[in-house]
Amino acid sequence: MKIVSSTNFDTRRSIDSGTETQVSAVQEILLRVKEEGDEAVRVYTERFDRVRLEQFRVTEEEIAQAAGQLDPLVLEALNEAAQNIRDFHARQVRQSWFTTKESGTLLGQIIRPLKRVGLYVPGGSAAYPSSVLMNAIPAQIAGVAEIIIVTPPSQDGTINPAILAAAQIAGVKQIYKMGGAQAIGALTYGTKQVPAVDKIVGPGNIYVALAKREVYGLVDIDMVAGPSEIVVLADETAKPRYVAADMLSQAEHDPLASAVLVTNSKKLAEQVAIEIERQVALLPRREIAEASIRNHGAICLVDDLDAGFNVVNRLAPEHLELLIENPFEQMGKVENAGAIFLGEYSSEPVGDYFAGTNHVLPTNGAARFASGLSVDEFVKKSSVVSYSKQDLARNGKKIMALAEQEGLSAHARAIEERLKDL
Amino acid sequence: MKIVSSTNFDTRRSIDSGTETQVSAVQEILLRVKEEGDEAVRVYTERFDRVRLEQFRVTEEEIAQAAGQLDPLVLEALNEAAQNIRDFHARQVRQSWFTTKESGTLLGQIIRPLKRVGLYVPGGSAAYPSSVLMNAIPAQIAGVAEIIIVTPPSQDGTINPAILAAAQIAGVKQIYKMGGAQAIGALTYGTKQVPAVDKIVGPGNIYVALAKREVYGLVDIDMVAGPSEIVVLADETAKPRYVAADMLSQAEHDPLASAVLVTNSKKLAEQVAIEIERQVALLPRREIAEASIRNHGAICLVDDLDAGFNVVNRLAPEHLELLIENPFEQMGKVENAGAIFLGEYSSEPVGDYFAGTNHVLPTNGAARFASGLSVDEFVKKSSVVSYSKQDLARNGKKIMALAEQEGLSAHARAIEERLKDL
Structure with a gap:
């Protein structure tokens, strides 16, 4: 694994916006689903998933049977993870609020x-x-x-039981056997079998990503996710075995995934390089991890930790591990990161699966401006204005002056109609 | 003005995604700005704005001189509006938070x-x-x-003093004379004169909207805004003069703007139709308002207010006025609206200019899933995981089981490396 000392080091990749062929294929699929509904979904499911389905909805029985097909330990772990996720996200819930003035005016935000x-x-x-x-x-x-x-669906028309079991644990009862751009079309426009939604979330291949981009505006979407990333910022106190294992845990996702160590310790850098070579050989997904490490992995040697934080903030990684002394004391230096893992027991997979924080996180530098999935992404806010007679009498002329200044006389007139009566 | 009784009434318009010529023009502009920086901006500014500029930045003197060119009443109103906006938005600020467990684990969200x-x-x-x-x-x-x-900029290289004065009141010191897709390019990629940003907000013409769509992902953007909309839900207690004036206040924005009255009172419907005809004739922007009313205006007669709320929720308007008895009692029936104005003194322009709520609101049905501009749109959240030794010892095997179930052995190994040492 290469050790670089440049502080100009960057892993940012461009966004995959698809080929023209892919874009026009997606546009055609969306149009047909909009116009022909379920029948179009049926045709594309037959073409791409190699199965013809009359009814897309997964039955209650299929869902009920799924859990029994899983390892009981997996089932227990999924249930406990779900509870942890509930606990963490319940703390994010916000209330509608308002403020009142003595003049009688009330302003607020309704959160729904x-x-x-x-x-x-x-x-x-x-x-x-x-x-x-x-x-x-x-x-x-x-x-x-x-x-x-x-x-x-699979070619036999079934759905992976782990998906169904997780849906059951989460309490989701409406599951439809459809994928690709046709599924995004069905969710956007609605069909006889599938109701139209207000927002579409979740990862998918390039066709799904392009379809989400196309329908953005008609419905809301989450940000299009890129390949997974981890940056480990470590000093000489870090254990090379842990650093290497955590880097490989992201590298195994995808040949495009990126695993980067930033350290001020030359010794650690060298040991991690050795550990990665040793550990990668043990992995079932060795080829993927090796390609990722080779093309998008790096060990970046910096003069001191402050220089390391600069590199981290420029990379704005999806996952950041701080394997340093006193990570809490240093955490305030992190400007951009989807999730921050502190200390040697906070291995990134703890957050992927179990701790309760969300594993849907901004990639490809988007942590500069975007956040992980949270309750906020599923609410909308309406502002509320109840303006009092007293305030309108006092401020009406100013409001009219602003409207007239912008050349919007009908805005001014709407106020004037009231002022006439006061 | 037409009075319709259909409850299937809808004003949703499709999104203007530009012609192919427009899209490719925007792509070319963005590419040239990315590659050539300020010089490309200079060329396009000369072509589109008819002025050649060496320095794009507005000088401190230009800003300082602007306020003196405005009507003192306008200036006073802008200052007071700014204070109201500050007060309302200051209530939206959220704190980073965390939760601790007896086991030593800490989870949280940093809000920055x-x-x-x-x-x-x-x-x-x-x-x-x-x-x-x-x-x-x-x-x-x-x-x-x-x-x-x-x-x-204008052809003489100046900026409207009202813009500069507002910027000064808001405390914004960096202002650049550039517009169109070239300005979006400069903000996205950065040039020698303009620093690259993390997010771009604000309205613009079709070229600006298309450019924002193109760069979305490299930077964040706000939602692309459509034409303005108002829905007034009114009963027999509403004053026809006010209803008509408020509808016209949105109609004057744009021939594509939409003003709709939903009422259970046939009498009010008829009176508002008459009032609109009377008042529209008084407007300087009469032609625009007439076109808007003709093509996108309607009076929708419903059997009762509950049916009215159904229409409102289907329209999901940018602005909703409740000119009904006991609006607070009924407000809970509103599912979708960018802003809700209650009672006869809460004329929509009060919110546009002065009350303190934000006037940047979701249009074209997006209130189903989107919210007005708020402090939330300018923060990002990082999750924080500090997992304790005790919790890893207790839960490590479960985390490994979940990772293995998903075929991600390197994830499991990262946990296992720690469990070996416990």
């Missing part, structure tokens, strides 16, 4: 849940039950009335 | 301001100082360190 949310869950080999929990539970805690999962 | 934000301010006839306040002040309250305004 979205009504219907669609959750895209990838199928096949990348079927992640943890992702079901991470997306569905914040929506539930926010008070979303209907959560709808879409997920592509 | 974005570092740099760009604010697009249209020039020419649509130069709205109120919009400067509404976009800049929430960013300031959030703690954004640098707020950067871009706004297209």
Whole structure:
């Protein structure tokens, strides 16, 4: 693994905005689903997933049977993880609020849940039950009335039981066997079988990502996620075995994933390089992890930790581990990171699966301006204005002056109609 | 004005996603600004704004001189409006928080301001100082360190003094004379004269909107705003003069703006229709308002107020006025609205200019899932995980089981490396 000392080091990649062929394929799929509804979904499901389905909805029986097909330890862990996620996200819930003035005016914000949310869950080999929990539970805690999962079926028309079990644990009952851009179309426009939603969240392949981009505005979407990233900022107190293992835990996701060590310790840098070589050989997903480490991995040697924090803030990583002495004392130097893991027991997979924080986090430098998934993403706010007669009498002329200054006389007139009567 | 009784009535319009020519023009502009920086901005400013500028930044003198060119009443009103906006938005500020467990684990969220934000301010006839306040002040309250305004210059290279005065009141010192897609490019990529930002907000024409869509992901953007909308839900207690004046206040914005009355009173419907005809004739922007009323205006007669609320929730208007008896008692029936104005003195322009709530609101049905601009849009959240040795010892095996279930063995190994030592 290469050790670089440049502080100009950057891992930012460009956004995959698809080829023209992909974009126009997605546009055509969306249009057909909008116009033909379920029949279009049926045709595309047959073409892409190789199964013809009359009814897309997963039955109650299918859901009920899923849990029995899982290892009891996995089931227990999913249940406990779900409870931890609920606990953490329940603390994010905000109340509607208002403020009153002696003059009689009341101003406020009403905070309400979205009504219907669609959750895209990838199928096949990348079927992640943890992702079901991470997306569905914040929506539930926010008070979303209907959560709808879409997920592509296998060729035999079934859904991975781990997905169904996670949905059951999360309390999601509406699950539809459909994937790709056609599923995004169904959620956006609604079909006879699938209700239209207000927001679509969840990861997917390039077609899903492009489809979400296309429908953004008609519905809300979460940010399009890029490959996973981890930056470990470590000093000489860090254990090389832990650093290497945590870097590899992200590298195994994807050949495009990025694992970076930033350290002020030359010794640690060298030991981690050795450990990575040793550990990567032990991995079932060795080829993926090796490609990731080779192309997007790095060990960045810095003069001191402050220089390290500069690198971290420039990278704005999805996951940041602080394997340093007194991490709490240093945490205030982090400007940009999706999630921060402090100390040697806070291995990143603890957050992926279990601690209760959300694992849907901003990638590709978006932590500069974006946040992980939270209850906030499933509420909307309306402002409330109840203006008093006294305030209108006192301020009406000023409001009119501002409207006239902008050339908007009808705005001024609306105030004037009231002032006439006061 | 047409009176319709259909409850299927809808005003939703499609999103203007630009012509292919417009999209490719915007892409070319962005690419050239990315590659050539200020020189490209200079070329496009000369082409579109008909002025050649060496330095884009507005000088301190230009800013200082602006206020003197305004009517003192306007200046006083802007100052008082700014204070009201500050007061309302200061109540939205959230704190970082954490929770601790007896086991030693700490979880939390750090809430931090974005570092740099760009604010697009249209020039020419649509130069709205109120919009400067509404976009800049929430960013300031959030703690954004640098707020950067871009706004297209006149042919003589000057900026509308009302814009500069509003910027000064808001405390914004970095203002650049540039507009269109080239300004969005400069804010996204940075140039020698203009620093790159983390988020771009503010309204603009179709080229600005398309450019924001293109750069979304590299930077954050606010939602692309559509034409203005008002829905007035009124009963027989409402004054027809007020209803008509408020509807016209939105209609004068744009021939595409939409003003709709929903009422259970046939008498009110008829009187408002007459009032609109009478009042529209008095307006300087009569032609615009007439076109808006003709094409996107309606009076929708419903059987009762509950049916009216159904129509309102389907329309999900940007602005909703409740000109009904006991509006506070009924407010809970509103599911979707950007801002809600209660009672006869809460004319919509009160919110546009003065009350302190934000006038940047979701349009075109987006109130189903989106919110007005607030302090929330200028902060980012990082989750924090400090997992204790005790919790890792207790839960490590469960975390490993979840990772293995998803086929992610390196995730499991990262935990296992620690468990070996416990």
